[in-house]
Amino acid sequence: MIVATYIKQLLSYEEYSFSLNELIDNLDKSETSIKSELSRLIKKTEIVNLRKGFYLIITPRYSSAQKLPIQLYCEKLFKYLDRNYYVGLFSAAKFHGASHQQVQRDYLITEKPKFNDISKNTIDIRFFTTSNWSEKNIQLKKSDAGIYKVSSPALTIVDLIHYQTKLGGINRMLATIEELTEELTESDLVELLSWYPNKSTLQRLGFLLEELGISEEFQEVIFTNLQSIKFFPVLLSPKSNEKPGAVDNKWKVDVNVKLESDL
Secondary structure (H helix, E strand, O other), X not given: XXXXXXXXXXXXXXXXXXXXXXXXXXXXXXXXXXHHHHHHXXXXXXXXXXXXXXXXXXXXXHOOOOOOOXXXXXXXXXXXXXXXXXXXXHHHHHHOOOOOOOOOOEEEEEEOOOOOOEEXXXXXXXXXXXXXXXXXXXXXXXXOOEEEEEXXXXXXXXXXXXXXXXXXOHHHHHHHHHHHOOOOOHHHHHHHHOOOOOHXXXXXXXXXXXXXXXXXXXXHHHHHHHHOOOOOOEEOOOOXXXXXXXXXXXXXXXXXXXXXXXX
């Protein structure tokens, strides 16, 4: 069987990606001849080499974009990489209906060590790592290619706040956070509070919910959780050369940046 035939077979099962190892295991051909067939298919823009040894199949539907939606291959990619992951940040927000930020980039969160970001032609994937991996607040969603993992609304919101300095600042995500709170449930929030270790992020979350006038119940749940542990003043927007000054709110958040939502 030639590589092109194997790819057609994969597509018939709604699989849109494959690895070089998979071809070596399934085709009665040498690695050299498989690689030369792959090179030809790449030249014809029928496949894309996403990262060493892992390929995306570009079907006619996606040929003009020359990229696939992340949900069609992320599960298979991370099985190949043997690492836990979830679709996060602005990408997760989009799956929860908060698509205020029209992002062309895909955001994935994994365990350490960090992967290099992928930026080639139209494909733009940014990897973030967390040292506090938990299976909680990760939802399974279904795509044509099967299941994939996405952070829940609560986890998506705290991740956006936590990584704000790497994502263009708190004001860039304020509208997205506001939209995400419409999908937020108390059970999702309670589950998050059962394990989430970043107190300063939870303080900022509580403060933002109060500022945006969102659910006093949610605020109460967060504040009760914070009261059970000691918490100290934090900057709303972390800056390495700045320490929090006087605070005049119960969340002990020093508002060092003017909030301006673009909703």
